[in-house]
Amino acid sequence: MTTIAVPSQVSIRDDAEALYKACKGWGTDGKAIIEVLGRRNASQRKLIRLAYEELYEEDLVRRLEKELSGDFEKAVYRWILDPADRDAVLAHVELRESSDEHPVLVEISCTRSSEELLSIRRAYHARYKRSLEEEIFDNAKGDTRKLLIGMVSAFRFEGEEINKKLAKSEAKDLHEAIKDKKLDNDDVIRILTTRSKMQLQATFNCYREEEGTSITKNLPNNSKNEFLATLRITVRCLQDPKKYFEKVLRNSMQRIGTDEDALTRVIVTRAEKDLKEIKELYYKRNSVRLEEAVDKETKGDYKDMLLTLLGSDV
Amino acid sequence: MTTIAVPSQVSIRDDAEALYKACKGWGTDGKAIIEVLGRRNASQRKLIRLAYEELYEEDLVRRLEKELSGDFEKAVYRWILDPADRDAVLAHVELRESSDEHPVLVEISCTRSSEELLSIRRAYHARYKRSLEEEIFDNAKGDTRKLLIGMVSAFRFEGEEINKKLAKSEAKDLHEAIKDKKLDNDDVIRILTTRSKMQLQATFNCYREEEGTSITKNLPNNSKNEFLATLRITVRCLQDPKKYFEKVLRNSMQRIGTDEDALTRVIVTRAEKDLKEIKELYYKRNSVRLEEAVDKETKGDYKDMLLTLLGSDV
Structure with a gap:
């Protein structure tokens, strides 16, 4: 909400x-x-x-x-744009900067609806006179590139129908890839980029039932390996987007020096979607209200803008 | 027309x-x-x-x-459906049957507009409760699968802007891949699946200028190798769709036993697009009018249906 x-x-x-x-x-x-x-x-x-x-x-x-100017300008600029156009801008900026785990591309391909993702790709054409896939093709490499192009090109089915047998067999495929350290194989990428989100939930559930632990716990946590880092946040984003966003917010304010770009991005892109639920998760996890944390970490008009988007009177 | x-x-x-x-x-x-x-x-x-x-x-x-019943039923059925829905049906049928070069998937991804291709993917969801990419994932293998998923997932930029330097360097990449017999490398697939059609025209033109011969002439003509066969018709379809369709029509009636499925498909899917120009090409190439050839090769209501779509009085 x-x-x-x-x-x-x-x-x-x-x-x-x-x-x-x-x-x-x-x-x-x-x-x-x-x-x-x-x-x-x-x-x-x-x-x-x-x-x-x-x-x-x-x-x-x-x-x-x-x-x-500064963070206030960025927040207002991102907020005033059409959501699809905003996502196109965020993706473009991320591709032009070096990024280790490509959170923007992962978020737009895993947490927007199939039709929303198409609108983002359309907005990308209009703004940058080329396709988002081409931009990734020219700015990323190797398996990361393969994963990201697959993700943004997906048009996932959004119905309720799932195939339990398939979930079971693909949970096994994923487990074997993790065990054999072969996460860069094409099947892993195709499972994550073509299956519907409901189907992937079923697959992740099967994984937990069979292995006694969640797939995210089993995935290698290697932030220095671009592909593994991107794959890891992809799975987290697909498995539980709200929990994922809570963690992005937490990390953005936990480090020495706030990560304003991440903080702004999550608040601006989720404010009209599920920020209320993300706020509740944040409070549960940190025993501090998100508004309080933002109030402590930011200042001036930028602070007031974020607090207003969070629903506070400023 | x-x-x-x-x-x-x-x-x-x-x-x-x-x-x-x-x-x-x-x-x-x-x-x-x-x-x-x-x-x-x-x-x-x-x-x-x-x-x-x-x-x-x-x-x-x-x-x-x-x-x-029979070919007449098929022609009427394909004709009466919404174009996007028809293409979803054609793609589904092709994926269920074994096909060596996947002409339907190549045609829908190379000769429909970017928005038309999205509509086909939408129609596929509605009809089959899964995505077209998933269907390919489950029904094709290896490099062919990689190429086909890349092709149907593309949302190519459709503006006039091209990058000449890029065309030159990618023409060189394609030439090296052909020379070294490494057409299954990811770069070849990505060039063909992400670049705009205008950009690819420029690339194929650079290829011709540099090598003195067209890329289609240089591509291995190995109909027994599924990937190479599919790649070859992909390049032909991207380079000159009308010429490609003329050849499909020619082949469909040249063999012993007409290939009614191919004949029907091209007439039905192109009748409201560019069949007039394809007819002209057919006459130029064969010195026989397409209507005469169809009249000779088919019969009954099926014949009358095709001839009517070709604009003849029957």
Whole structure:
């Protein structure tokens, strides 16, 4: 469930005007920007952009980019974009930077719906004049590349139907690959990239029943091996996305120096999906409310923006 | 361009009634069925199905399956389906039968647009409760499987932008793979499955300029090797789809015993796309009109159906 607090009455025109006022003249009123954008859902934000463009003949996103800076700018920029377009941007940025485990590509291919993933691929074409697969082809290598291209190209079946016999035999295939240290074989990659999420749940359950332990516990935890690290978060993301996101949030604030990019990404991409449940998991796991942790680790408008998306009054 | 002759005035209700009359009682009036369905475009056929269902509380497709038989039934059945649904059926049939070069999978992934291919994958989910990739995973093996999954999962960029430097370097990669007999390497597969069709045209042109001969001429022609055979028709299909389809038609009627499945498939799937140009190519290449060849090789209602789709009066 969503965490953002959308007022019952919203006037798109008033919102556009408030944003214009917040950006006008010297200095920028960050609070006013948060007050509007942090409490509007995706379709309202889209309408606000359109209304702003019509009223002021200027692209709101560009204007905000000029006005804001640092982590606050990044958070607002990611938040205001269409979800599919935002994911295309996140994927592009990740591919241009070096990343060890490719969390963005894993997240968009394992936690978005099949149709959402298609929209992301479409948005990628429109923005970068090439396909996401091509971008991966040119920027990753070896088995990691194979895994990532398979993942983003998947159009997984989303029905309830599962095949128990298949789950059992593929659980065995996965176990053998782990035991023989042959996780880079094509079958492992194909199982993870073509099967439906329901089918994979059944496979992971069979694994636990047969081996007495979860597959994630058995997977090698080798953060220096790019392929194994990416494979590991793929399985975690497929097995329990909310638990996975909780851990990303926890890690982002546990290290010396907060990982703002990860923190922003999870809050922005999950706020309208399952951030409420992720917050509950976070509290259970850490005995600290996520809002408190964010309040301690961040500051200024950036902090207020994140807390607003988490549903707090700031 | 299309070859079917749609009258300027069409009444969907009259069409549904005519089909009902053609199926009523003993015997079936094949001519009447051809007269209606053979001269209606995809959206009209869809409306006719809906109108028939509403008027007679019966699925027209099922009724026709009961009434007709043999090659005529197959042609009518393939023709009446939604194009994406038809392609899903054709792919499913091919995967269930043993096929050496997988022409259907190659054709749907190389000659349909990126959005059309997505619709086919969607139709596959709806009809078979699993993804097309999974079906290939379970029914093909080795490098052929890798190539086919890559092909159907592609969402190729369709803009005009090409990268000449890339075309040159990938033409070289392809040439080296051919020279070293290493066509099963992942790079060859990735080039063919991720690059846009325009980019691949540029690559094949560079190949011709550098090597003085076309890539299709250089590819091994080994019909006994499933992977090489599939790869070869993939390149032919990407390089010049109309020329490829002309050859499929030619081969389907050149052998002793016509290959009705191939003949029907090309006519039905291309009739509303580029069959006019394919007909012209056929005449140029064979000095016989395609209609004459079909007239000679087929008979009965099946013949009349094909000729009607080719735009002849029968």
